[in-house]
Amino acid sequence: MSKSKIDSDGFQLVSTKKSSKKKVLVPRNDLHLKLDSKIDIEKSFKRIETAVGELECSEYLKSVIKAVSNFLNDKNIVEIICFGLGHIGESNISRYQLALLLCLRNKFNPDKVLVHDPIFYTDECELLKKLNLTLIEENTEGNYIITKKGTSLVYLPHCPKQLTNNFLWSNWGLNLENCILLCNSFTSITEISDRILSETVPYIQKILSLTQEVYLDNNFVFKDIFNDTSLHFFTKKLLESVSSDFWNNKEKPQYTNDVEFITSLIIHKLTV
Template structure:
């Protein structure tokens, strides 16, 4: 049996005999054996750290800007659900913990019916932790193919997620119901400005197509840790913009497929790694 070691966050890593590449959002696309880790969490200690992060977020000008922008978009409509994909290891990573704190602050302020979370790399103990925080963990890796409600607004939070995941999400919801989506993720404008149109139209066509019809508000990166929410923007798809698009625009075709990428964790990768 391998040895267990405890780190400063109050949990133990239990390692198997295989060598690990411990990256929170990347798995190599080549067939490389990776270690599966599980951790035993000191829940009291981790909850204390999360609560401190929540207090930091709640009192920050950054959160004030976020909730003001989202509230202006919602225009007094009640949020049906919040969906968050790609948080990473919330028990061990400081960045993930603060992103979780933002999610919890949004939950407290917007009071949705449900808050759903998923990341294919969550440990079982992290799923238990998130459940204790009142969040519903999606167990299946649907690769971003989540269909939002048509009953009212959904706030979608993809913190520093791969663009392929966002592209899949748009494909799944491709149609006028996008007006019910408020999407907090990496800036579309930044992506479009920094990559050739030909590449974007081939690799993430749904981001590329919807960008001209998107209302985007860049967030001032004013939080005290500037590497946590950098390049984050709030996107929404105004009804008056979408109504101008003809039916041909909404032809979506087959589910997107991606080649030669190391940043997007597919369900097939998870099956192969037996995670």
């Protein structure tokens, strides 16, 4: 990416230059996986409706829609995939992040909207179905292969960086031009040493120079909902600027002793 600047539509394009800014991690508590708390589905449904109403009239939603629309031009979003919403029946942050997902669905009218989080309670799954969202039942750890028949919007709200890394690995290739990633800023993620990046999230590190990142001003009324969130695009021109060897080197990521990332192995150990 080029040096930080404001584009013609008023969006700040983020530079890859490293700074002293500290990234705030949002670790997950594995103990939540051992519980299946009951929630008031109807009450939660109404709270989410209220959150959607607040977002619909917000400048934040307008900026997200404008940035996505600028990238799309005459293309359509055919699917939205969302990982890592958290406990939507309990958490105010999760509730508004879900509200943004619903606003994006209402605006772009995709063929399908898929959601998954390994910590969802049974009642939260029922709530998501009531909202006409499709659950991904298996914990694929972010390894979802996007369609080649249109644009996929992949929404990873405050998710562990390993989830984003896995998604990139599973779609490693020129089809990334059909992807829009709404997630934690790649620039912020890569503000750690190159050695640690290459060991932990190599695909984020590799794709960074081929990424166009649009910083989203955190101007929503609650500042802890969408902080450090950016849109990430991968244009055909940039993706084709590297050799085929760049794409052919595709070793599956491995993670060890990482408390912020819930793997399928952790789920298995807690359910046997």
